[in-house]
Amino acid sequence: MQLSVIDKVFLLGALVARVTATPTSSSGISVSVNPRVQFQEVDGFGASQAFQRAEDIFGKYGLPAVNQSLVLDLLYNENVGAGFTILRNGIGSSNTSNSNLMNSIEPKNPGGSNATPEYVWDHYNSGQFPLAEQAYSRGLHTLYANAWSAPGYMKTNNDENNGGYLCGVANEPCASGNWMQAYANYLVQYARFYKESGVTVTHLGFLNEPQFAATYAGMLSNGTQAAEFIRVLAKTVKKSGLDVKITCCDGIGWDDQEAMMAGLNAGPDPAINYLDVVTGHGYDSAPSYPLSTNKKTWQSEWADLSGGYTPYDFYKNGGPGEGLTWANHIQVALRDAGVSGFLYWIGAENSTTNSGLINLINNEVIPSKRFWSFAQFSRFVRPGARRIEAASTYANLTVSSFKNKDGRLATQLINQGDSTIEANVRIAGLKSGVWVKPYITNNEFNLEPLTAVVSKNGGAFQANVPARSMVTYVSV
Known part of the structure; x- marks a missing residue:
């Protein structure tokens, strides 16, 4: 798929009649929306381009x-594509940029925890700075x-890989x-380098999947140990x-992050008070309930890592990489877990797997149905x-x-079944005569705009959602 992808998304009007056909099932179905009852604020959606995936772009x-x-x-352009508003950068810990490693801003041991660091800044950061x-532009x-x-x-195992703990946290002396303190200085210096170079780091994190001793960069921690460091970093x-x-x-899964909450909430000086966002992943367990905090929460990494790249299936058999699967993941996380942000693992990469939303193989740009669900x-x-x-x-x-x-107002309707559904949607407080624009993604369409409908008395309009499809209705 070359540049014609944009035209393909928006110039399928001749096929719209097939979408708006008479429903084959359902009667008396209703959807109620009440804007007066409000819940969490949304920060946005996005992905990462860490481990040199930025260079793929x-x-x-x-x-x-x-x-x-x-x-x-x-x-990143909301008038063209997804309009992602969150980018997750990886702060590197390697003394080299070989393979897909992310280089550190302090590649050499300064000689001790209290020694003066020798920071290095290349204005590139494995492609993540440009x-x-x-993205900001x-x-x-x-x-x-x-x-x-x-x-x-800085770690107990003297290795950025294979687990290990930060030297000095509870029960982990070196x-x-x-x-x-040196690690806190290191993280702050990373943000300072960006700031001095004209780009703002808005959020700063220091762990990734601390329950898992990966063969790649990672660091172990429990909630109590994380809390100790948070106080220093703050x-x-x-x-x-x-x-x-x-x-x-x-945390590697939502349950794993929940298990850390006791440590973050404990003590006379709870570390949770210094946090702005609690972040967890969806791998080991999905975000289907609120974490034990009144802070904002983000699902900050999740992907289908199980198979080959499948760009064209919104629904086939309910597989882990299908668009409908991810539409449901996002909706459940927003609705049932109350997350304020939802991120996929990689936005775009040159790969043969589903770990990215967009594939760049053979110098082409091939968005997946997962991407259009986002x-x-x-x-x-x-x-x-x-x-x-x-x-x-x-x-x-x-x-x-x-x-x-x-x-x-943006209302997302997902048809989980095999037959078209027609429903009466009523939005409290919506005046009659308001145009509501539907956009559809399914096996056939990618964020395709359909014919607008007009609200009637009581803010009501008829919604038509084909089988195994997602339609977003936007008041305009």
Whole structure:
């Protein structure tokens, strides 16, 4: 798929009649939306380009300049593609940039935990710095800088890989000293380098999947140990004068992150008070319930890592990489877990797997149905939106709804069944005569705009959702 992907998305009008055909099932189904009952604020949607995946976008494997611009627009331009507003950068811990490693800003051991560090800044950061510049120019709101590990010399195993703990946290002493303050300084310096170079890091994290001793960069921690470091990091951020929010802890699954909450909430000086966002992943367990905190929560990484790249299946058999599967993951996380942000693992990459939303193999730009499922939310639910009360009377028609800061309403209807559903949608307070624009993604269409409907008395209109499809209705 070349540049024609954009035209293909928006110029399928001749086929719209097939979508708006008379429903083959359902009668008396209703959906109610009440903008007066509001829940969490939404920060946005996005992905990462860590471990040199940013370089894939910038032509590492030969992607031509015209397609580099295309994939950037698909990811971050809300008028072209998904309009992602969160980018998750990896703070490197390697003393090399070989293979897909992310280079550290302090590649050499300074000689001890209290020695003066020798920081290095290349204005490139494994391709992530120019990516952040390009993303901000297209509408990015949030840059989440997250370290998978401290540099190896700061850890108990003297290795950025294979687990190990940060030297100095509870029950993890090192002969080289306590490195907590040095690690906090290191993270803050990363944000400072970006700031001095004209790009703002808005959120700062220091762990990734701390329950898992991976063969790649990573660091172990429990909730109590994380809490110890958070207090040090918070003081360091405050002293720096940088306006950056602190996150923790990117547990490998939602249950794993919940298990860390006791440590974060404990003590006379609870570390949770210094956090702005609690982050968790969806791998070991999905975000289907609220974490034990009143802080914002993000599902900050999840992907289908099980099979080959499947770009064209919105629904085939309910597989882990299908678009409908991910539409449901996002809706459940927003509605049932109350998350404020939802991120896939990789946005775009040159790969043969489903670990990315967009594939760049053979110098082409090939968006997946997962990508368009994200876009059904992210294009129309913008930062600052509030989730609002929404309910369906039919189990096969699931619903979520949001009110944007500019007053626009976006309601997502997902048909889980094999037959077209027609439902009466009623939005409390919506005046009659308001145009409501539907957009559809399914096996046949990618965020395709359909014919607008007009609300009647009581804010009601008829919604038509084909089998195994997602339709977002946006008030305009």
